[in-house]
Structure formats: C-alpha cells, structure tokens
Amino acid sequence: MGEPQLYTQFDLFEHIWTVDRLERLGISRYFQEEIKECVNYVNRASQVMFPEEQILKGAKQFSATFFTEKRAANKLFDKWIITKDLPGEVGFALDVPWYASLPRLEARFYIEQYGGGDDVWIGKTLYRMHLVNNDVYLELAKMDYNNYQALHRSEWDNIQMWYSEAKLENYGLSIEELQFAYYLAAACIFEPERSLERFAWAKNSALIHTIHDIF
Structure with a gap:
C-alpha cells in the first residue's frame, strides 16, 4: 500500500524540481503551459512569506544556518548525489538572496553549475531524474543566453x-x-x-x- 503513495510524492517532487531547474536556467518562458500543468505557482517560499508565516520563517532560518555552517566546515559535498557543483549552488543561494538576484545573471551562473544528464542520485540504485537533469535543457539555456x-x-x-x-x-x-x-x-x-x-x-x-x- 505504501508504494503508490511514495511514487506519487516522488512524481510531484520531480515535477516541482523541474520547474525550479527551468527557472534557474532562464528558459521557463518556453514551457509556460507545461509549468501551469505542474503547479499553480512556483516561488522561493521561504523568502516570499506572508505576515506571521512562522513555519516558512523557521524553515528559512534553519536552512540558512545549516548551509552556512556546512560551507564554513567545507562539508557541502553529498555522498548521495553525483552532481557538478553543489557547493557553488549553495554558495550562490546564500550570498545572493532570491529577491536580490538578477534573473539573467542567475541563469549565467547556473549554466556553469548545472550538470545536465550527468547528475546522478544514489538510493538503493543509481538513477537519474530525466525531467530534472536533462542535456536538452542545458543546450537550450546556452543558446538562449547567447x-x-x-x-x-x-x-x-x-x-x-x-x-x-x-x-x-x-x-x-x-x-x-x-x-x-x-x-x-x-x-x-x-x-x-x-x-x-x-x-x-x-x-x-x-x-x-x-x-x-x-x-
């Protein structure tokens, strides 16, 4: 009984993560209809909080403290992820808050950090999420930026x-x-x-x- 529910959660997670990838690569405008089908809206929720929204405020404080300490200790590498530049992604997120980030500059940085189809996730087996890590996205992002x-x-x-x-x-x-x-x-x-x-x-x-x- 647990597997269908797990699959549904993972499928939803993959689609939301895909939207995030498209946004950060600067090519989301090419996929507006697909994005609408995935979610009603996607934003950096912890930095676009409603007044008195304590849960997201706590999540933001926890994640910022956690990643700041990990970066200071040079422990941003994750043994469960084979990815191109996780420390760079975390560093950019910490140093340049979402509300202060310029979209085209973020796209330029993320093109360098995004591993495309080479990113691998480690669970019981090695696997790729093709909607999230896709070489076509990377090539489109480079052409679009140029x-x-x-x-x-x-x-x-x-x-x-x-x-x-x-x-x-x-x-x-x-x-x-x-x-x-x-x-x-x-x-x-x-x-x-x-x-x-x-x-x-x-x-x-x-x-x-x-x-x-x-x-």
Missing part, C-alpha cells in the same frame, strides 16, 4: 550611435555612465520583446543624469 547577449550587443551599439549623434559627451555624460544606464535597463527588463522599453529606460536615465549635472 541569443540574449547578441541582442544586447546590438542594442548597445544603437545606444552608442544615439549618444554620438546627440553629442551628449559635450554635455558631460560619459560613455561609462551611459553603459551603466543601459545595464540597469537590460538587467531588469530582459525579455527579448521588450527592446523598446530598454531603450526608453536607458535614454531617459542618461538624459536625466545629464540635465541634473548641468542644472
């Missing part, structure tokens, strides 16, 4: 052209300040289809900075 970079380089070239044509350097705006304005826009508004919003943010920030310095 496409983002190419798009941002093209946008940056256009903004530099605007900077030169407007002769903003004559009004005291440096290319470094312009680059910072575009970086903030690209980090916060990163979806490919929102290019015009990034241009508007970066250009307005640059103009406001220039006017402020003049007056």
Whole structure:
C-alpha cells in the first residue's frame, strides 16, 4: 500500500524540481503551459512569506544556518548525489538572496553549475531524474543566453550611435555612465520583446543624469 503513495510524492517532487531547474536556467518562458500543468505557482517560499508565516520563517532560518555552517566546515559535498557543483549552488543561494538576484545573471551562473544528464542520485540504485537533469535543457539555456547577449550587443551599439549623434559627451555624460544606464535597463527588463522599453529606460536615465549635472 505504501508504494503508490511514495511514487506519487516522488512524481510531484520531480515535477516541482523541474520547474525550479527551468527557472534557474532562464528558459521557463518556453514551457509556460507545461509549468501551469505542474503547479499553480512556483516561488522561493521561504523568502516570499506572508505576515506571521512562522513555519516558512523557521524553515528559512534553519536552512540558512545549516548551509552556512556546512560551507564554513567545507562539508557541502553529498555522498548521495553525483552532481557538478553543489557547493557553488549553495554558495550562490546564500550570498545572493532570491529577491536580490538578477534573473539573467542567475541563469549565467547556473549554466556553469548545472550538470545536465550527468547528475546522478544514489538510493538503493543509481538513477537519474530525466525531467530534472536533462542535456536538452542545458543546450537550450546556452543558446538562449547567447541569443540574449547578441541582442544586447546590438542594442548597445544603437545606444552608442544615439549618444554620438546627440553629442551628449559635450554635455558631460560619459560613455561609462551611459553603459551603466543601459545595464540597469537590460538587467531588469530582459525579455527579448521588450527592446523598446530598454531603450526608453536607458535614454531617459542618461538624459536625466545629464540635465541634473548641468542644472
């Protein structure tokens, strides 16, 4: 009687973990319908707490203390998991809280940490969870990230052209300040289809900075 229940719990766990993998690799937008079928919502619950939500608050405090102590003692390796970079994953989670993490930077770090199909779990036998550890996810994440970079380089070239044509350097705006304005826009508004919003943010920030310095 216990096996069906165990299978159901494991199946649910695998699907939720899959959503987490897709989110961290930065490719979840390609699987929106599949994600909706798995869960109604997925978030880092311990860091998005409702007021007086003591259970999740306790879970967050326990896990943070546990992993901080393990990292300090260099004991983040798990004998039950053959994975690429578990210490790196834990370190990133501890050093960069979810609410402070920039999605595209997290994707860049996680592409390096994710082992794809090479990750193995050890129970009574060695096994892989193909929905969780999948080389196709990794290849898609790399191509997606490279496409983002190419798009941002093209946008940056256009903004530099605007900077030169407007002769903003004559009004005291440096290319470094312009680059910072575009970086903030690209980090916060990163979806490919929102290019015009990034241009508007970066250009307005640059103009406001220039006017402020003049007056």
